[in-house]
Amino acid sequence: MHSRRETRITWASETKNGAIMHIAISGAGVAGPTLAWWLDRAGHDVTLIEQAPDFRTGGYIIDFWGVGYEVARRMGLEPAILEAGYTVDRVRFVDKQGKPSASLPVSVFAKQLDGHFTSLPRGNLAALIYKSVEDRIRTRFGDSLASVEQDEAKVFCTLTSGRTLEADMLIGADGLHSKTRELVFGPEKQFERDLGFRVAAFKVKGYRPREEGVYVSHNEPGISMSRFSMANDETLFMLVYRAGYAFGARPENEAEVRDTLRGGFRQAGWEARAIMEAMDDADEIYFDVVSQIEMPSWSKGRVGLIGDAAACVSLLAGEGTGLAMTEAYVLAGELQRAGNDVPAALTAYEHRLKPFLKSKQKAARSTASSFAPKTAFGVWFRNLVVNLMGLPFVADWALGGAVKDNFELPEYEAPK
Numbered sequence: 390m391h392s393r394r395e396t397r398i399t400w401a402s403e404t405k406n407g408a409i410m411h412i413a414i415s416g417a418g419v420a421g422p423t424l425a426w427w428l429d430r431a432g433h434d435v436t437l438i439e440q441a442p443d444f445r446t447g448g449y450i451i452d453f454w455g456v457g458y459e460v461a462r463r464m465g466l467e468p469a470i471l472e473a474g475y476t477v478d479r480v481r482f483v484d485k486q487g488k489p490s491a492s493l494p495v496s497v498f499a500k501q502l503d504g505h506f507t508s509l510p511r512g513n514l515a516a517l518i519y520k521s522v523e524d525r526i527r528t529r530f531g532d533s534l535a536s537v538e539q540d541e542a543k544v545f546c547t548l549t550s551g552r553t554l555e556a557d558m559l560i561g562a563d564g565l566h567s568k569t570r571e572l573v574f575g576p577e578k579q580f581e582r583d584l585g586f587r588v589a590a591f592k593v594k595g596y597r598p599r600e601e602g603v604y605v606s607h608n609e610p611g612i613s614m615s616r617f618s619m620a621n622d623e624t625l626f627m628l629v630y631r632a633g634y635a636f637g638a639r640p641e642n643e644a645e646v647r648d649t650l651r652g653g654f655r656q657a658g659w660e661a662r663a664i665m666e667a668m669d670d671a672d673e674i675y676f677d678v679v680s681q682i683e684m685p686s687w688s689k690g691r692v693g694l695i696g697d698a699a700a701c702v703s704l705l706a707g708e709g710t711g712l713a714m715t716e717a718y719v720l721a722g723e724l725q726r727a728g729n730d731v732p733a734a735l736t737a738y739e740h741r742l743k744p745f746l747k748s749k750q751k752a753a754r755s756t757a758s759s760f761a762p763k764t765a766f767g768v769w770f771r772n773l774v775v776n777l778m779g780l781p782f783v784a785d786w787a788l789g790g791a792v793k794d795n796f797e798l799p800e801y802e803a804p805k
């Protein structure tokens with residue numbers, strides 16, 4: 390303990406005058422900047438640590454809705470989010486020849502959600518949140534946690550850059566593969582539930598055909614290929630497959646990812662060949678296991694987790710961003726309510742949200758199969774349900790449980 394104190398170069402001298410506490414957040418994605426916004430508003434001094442060298446916009450398209458949409462409204466971000474959003478009119482499933490086999494107007498979802506629904510690139514949502522607070526906080530880009538220790542009063546972090554920092558609370562908002570979780574709670578494997586799917590996403594310019602406002606998707610047993618026409622003549626592709634299914638072992642690097650996808654999708658119909666050719670022009674490919682995170686506890690002492698780091702619901706839930714924002718909002722609110730007693734606030738935050746997150750994870754697991762049905766019959770049945778969803782009672786049955794949020798967003802007093 391003694392030597393650590395001697396060598397530490399803290400940022401205490403930079404701490405804002407009159408700040409209540411210094412709070413460090415690992416990860417400037419969706420959850421991290423949302424938490425920073427609410428903590429700054431409550432008078433705390435916030436340091437964000439982000440491993441990327443700078444803030445990146447773009448990325449895959451997300452649907453944004455639910456209780457997190459209300460958090461964004463409370464932050465005054467709704468107009469900017471809607472402006473950045475794409476109008477998606479419908480989701481269309483096509484067969485091997487490209488002929489429509491099922492079609493669902495997005496208004497069916499929007500109606501279930503009282504119109505509080507939009508779609509936008511994940512990075513653009515994150516950037517809108519970040520820009521609304523960046524001038525009032527400190528961000529360390531290109532850095533990451535290397536070690537974390539804590540005592541009853543403080544958390545002591547060493548970063549990969551060699552810098553050290555001392556904080557009253559450390560929050561891991563560093564996503565599905567959270568470094569904070571690994572350092573403080575243990576290896577990811579023990580908390581990960583592999584849902585048996587793999588996902589790849591990439592973007593290219595100039596792909597044809599283009600269909601504005603339509604999310605076009607093709608399924609064959611065990612696989613799903615989708616494309617969405619974006620601004621600037623770009624097309625986003627999302628490929629999902631069931632682990633195994635002619636794809637072999639999990640690829641370990643980008644070259645292996647490309648080979649695996651080519652090998653697995655080679656035999657598929659529709660635009661599979663053209664999409665594989667387009668993939669050659671993609672500068673980068675996102676690839677990951679589709680998994681959820683389930684932890685016995687979201688905090689240890691003065692260190693807590695939010696967003697995907699704490700309770701990833703997976704992309705199959707289609708709501709991870711909104712839930713990440715909700716967790717950030719509730720944690721900041723509970724901190725205020727607990728009079729800035731960090732361990733008490735972390736416990737109250739988990740207590741309030743965990744049952745809801747568990748129900749969201751369960752709902753995602755129960756609908757997971759419809760993304761890439763196992764059999765031809767499964768594809769046919771999914772298409773039948775999609776076609777029937779125009780009928781309100783079918784939409785209620787098929788979507789209600791997964792789409793509607795059974796969680797009342799708490800009201801917290803405005804900081805004095």
Ligand SMILES: Cc1cc2nc3c(=O)[nH]c(=O)nc-3n(C[C@H](O)[C@H](O)[C@H](O)COP(=O)(O)OP(=O)(O)OC[C@H]3O[C@@H](n4cnc5c(N)ncnc54)[C@H](O)[C@@H]3O)c2cc1C
Nearest residue numbers: 416418419420440451452563564568696697707708709710
């Ligand atoms: C293909 C795909 C489609 C999806 N579709 C939807 C959808 O339609 N709707 C929806 O709501 N959600 C969707 N999601 C899920 C959603 O993207 C996540 O749930 C959400 O981004 C979680 O937010 P987060 O802030 O917890 O993590 P992230 O957004 O992943 O942010 C984590 C941040 O931490 C940083 N980081 C990572 N490691 C470190 C480190 N060691 N040190 C410092 N920083 C670090 C990362 O660079 C990143 O900036 C989808 C996900 C995928 C993969």
